[in-house]
Amino acid sequence: MAEDRIVQVVWFKRDLRIHDHQPLQQAAAHGPVLPVFAIEPEQWQTPDSALRHWQFAADGLIDLAEALAGLDLPLCCWQGSVLALLDALKACYGDFALHSHQETGNAWSHARDDAVAAWCQTNAVSWHQSRQHGVIRGLTQRQQWETQWETLMAAATCPAPANAEPASGWEAFHHVSIASLPALTLGYDQTPCTQRQPGGRQAGRGLWRSFVQHRGRRYRGSLSNPLLAWEFGSRLSPHLAWGTLSLREVVQSLRRQRQKHQHDPRWSASLRAFTSRLYWHCHFIQKLESQPDMxxxxxxxxxxxxxxxxxxxxxxxxxxxxxxxxxxxxxxxxxxxxxxxxxxxxxxxxxxxxxxxxxxxxxxxxxxxxxxxxxxxxxxxxxxxxxxxxxxxxxxxxxxxxxxxxxxxxxxxxxxxxxxxxxxxxxxxxxxxxxxxxxxxxxxxxxxxxxxxxxxxxxxxxxxxxxxxxxxxxxxxxxxxxxxxxxxxxxxxxxxxxxxRSKRRTVSSRQLTLFVDGTPASDS
Missing domain, CATH: 1.10.579.10 (DNA Cyclobutane Dipyrimidine Photolyase, subunit A, domain 3)
Structure with missing residues (x-):
């Protein structure tokens, strides 16, 4: 059966937004859409998971559900494994297509995605995975890696779909109400995070606006001071980690701000420093993608x-x-x-x-x-x-x-x-x-x-x-x-x-006085 008009399942993972979301856009163009987020018990029992992660994600899911409602789409919160979800989708719809972003996660998510790929191959289901970061699957060497990063970041962002049709029968895949998400106590570690940053796209956008309007001017001079960094740092990192903001939209907005502030030396230095942090974001993720046992x-x-x-x-x-x-x-x-x-x-x-x-x-x-x-x-x-x-x-x-x-x-x-x-x-x-x-x-x-x-x-x-x-x-x-x-x-x-590229500076002797007995900082 042709993929057009069959149910298009959009599997949200760490990409909790509707803007610059290629899987959602592609799904809406090809048939009725079923957006779903899987609350997988095994994922929240891994030793690197925590309640604070879930609480931030729950904030993002609430915003995402509201945004999808504006497109006349539901957000189905499935409780159970993704493989069980796929079996249920197959039983309900027969043929369907699966859309998601690629993910470079921990060993558990890597094994989960391998199992999903095997299931899709066995059941003749097309799984369309889009890139949201400058990470390349199967990369064997890093020559000119930054060129493809630049190409991806310079490409036009994907608008939210103007017309989307919800899939019939979606209620069968909605186990947990949106309102009850914050009350779930998921995560291996349950340590309270009493002063946690709020999650969700609205909070992320507000944080970014305050950074580019005034806080960011002092960014470069405040990076190392733990008190000043809280006030003048971007603190966008959890929003990028959970995808409430896309890296590409931040990069493109940042470039517009750099143009706007090009004649202000302090703004220019700070925004240039922040630009390098966004580049290194993908550089390091590529390392784990290429060497998962790290x-x-x-x-x-x-x-x-x-x-x-x-x-x-x-x-x-x-x-x-x-x-x-x-x-x-x-x-x-x-x-x-x-x-x-x-x-x-x-x-x-x-x-x-x-x-x-x-x-x-x-x-x-x-x-x-x-x-x-x-x-x-x-x-x-x-x-x-x-x-x-x-x-x-x-x-x-x-x-x-x-x-x-x-x-x-x-x-x-x-x-x-x-x-x-x-x-x-x-x-x-x-x-x-x-x-x-x-x-x-x-x-x-x-x-x-x-x-x-x-x-x-x-x-x-x-x-x-x-x-x-x-x-x-x-x-x-x-x-x-x-x-x-x-x-x-x-x-x-x-x-x-x-x-x-600058010449390597000598490591500060004051920094190393307690720990170095005349030993070079590197053996290069």
Whole structure:
């Protein structure tokens, strides 16, 4: 049977919008449409899932249902596996076509999509998958990768369909009412996120408008400061992760704003910096697409089998709870638990401290952070985790000094005082390193290190040990050969669009003083 006029099923995943949604547009052009979102129990039991993820998604689904209603289409919320959904669709309609966006997700979603592809082939159902990111399936090398990214981002966005016909009998696939979605308690981790960003397209559009109208002007100078980044950063990442905004519409809007502000140096610098972040978004997702086992396996063969893996190790538990005794580290973790968001520099410091300063294997910290980040995007998360923990074997070993980071990025100690209130009464000098508070001042401030706040592990010595260990392992001829193979497969071969390649700057000696004993930052 020809596909025209058979039921066109639009499977919404992490693309909760009707604008710039090619699967929806194509489906509406070919027959009656059945939009569906599958609430799959197995997905919400994976160890990287969390209630905060579901709550953000539920906000997006409510907005999506309202937008679809404006097209006279329902949003069916199916509860159960997608394979069971496909069986039910087959039993009800016989022939149908399936439309969705490609997804580069975790190992579970990868296996799920493989099973869907096999089902479609067995049952002669056409599955049309569209790209929404600059990620290429089956890519073997990255030569000129940015050219196709630019082509996709410059293409016209897809308007919402002007005329769409709902499929008859859709009620059979609608298990959960839209109004009841926020009340579902889905997710492996149920930690409350009391200050979570609201989800949904309306919230995303409002956030973007405020960024390009006024907040974004201070973006570039506020990136590293955890307090300023919350105010002047875009914070669009969860909306891009759940697709309430498409990357392409953000890129195109950003380019219009760059043209508008081209004569304002501060705006120009900030928007140029933000442009590079959008490019790297797809660059990192491509890494996981090309190397899916990066989610659970150390990328570089020479670096496997290192560091502690006990999920109940005291160092790991202290780090997870924001009780390491290192104020900026603990402030970042407590902030993340409450808000679900943290600026990039502080994220990098958290994983660097866990893997170098505490000697932990990257996998358990990665899962913990995945559960806390409302904007968890597997394709960005795991390549970044491995890079910051030194597990790629190809990037410079970045070891962040939490004392130096506090000095640079929380100069008045306000962030620490807010999230670690037991230190708020201490003078700034001792707030960053309370273990060093002189005995003569402890009674005066009513503060006893080790009693009122934990004493830290010797993270300086630990970090020096692991940095030297990884450096030596990377230097062997076999390791260098393996590094070159990884670079050929996963590294971008040229600079991002619109970015000039600059000479490598020397790593700040102040940044590395605690952790480097004359060891080069990289072995290139």
């Amino acid at each position: 989610e659970y396996r150390t990328l570089h063969p020479a670096l496997r089998g290192l560091r502690e893996r006990d999920p109940k190790h005291p160092h790991l538990l202290a780090w997870q709870q924001g009780q390491t005794g290192v104020p900026l580290v603990d402030a970042c973790m407590r902030s993340l638990i409450a808000t679900g968001w943290l600026n990039f520099r502080m994220r990098a410091m958290l994983i660097s401290f866990a893997t170098f300063g505490l000697g932990l294997h990257w996998r358990e910290p990665a899962l913990h952070l995945a559960r806390l980040f409302t904007d968890y995007e597997p394709g960005i998360h795991y390549p970044q985790i491995q890079m910051q923990s030194g597990a790629t074997g190809t990037n410079a070993l970045r070891v962040y000094n939490p004392l130096k980071q506090a000095e640079d990025n929380d100069p008045k100690g306000d962030f620490i005082a807010h999230w670690v209130p037991e230190l708020a009464a201490l003078p700034l000098e001792w707030r960053r390193k309370p273990w060093a508070l002189p005995t003569s001042l402890r009674q005066h401030f009513g503060f006893q290190p080790g009693s009122d706040y934990p004493l830290p592990h010797d993270f300086e010595r630990e970090a020096r040990h692991w940095k030297d260990c990884l450096y030596q392992l990377r230097r062997t001829p076999q390791a260098r050969q393996q590094s070159q193979a990884l670079l050929g497969k996963l590294a971008s071969q040229s600079s991002a669009p619109g970015r000039k």
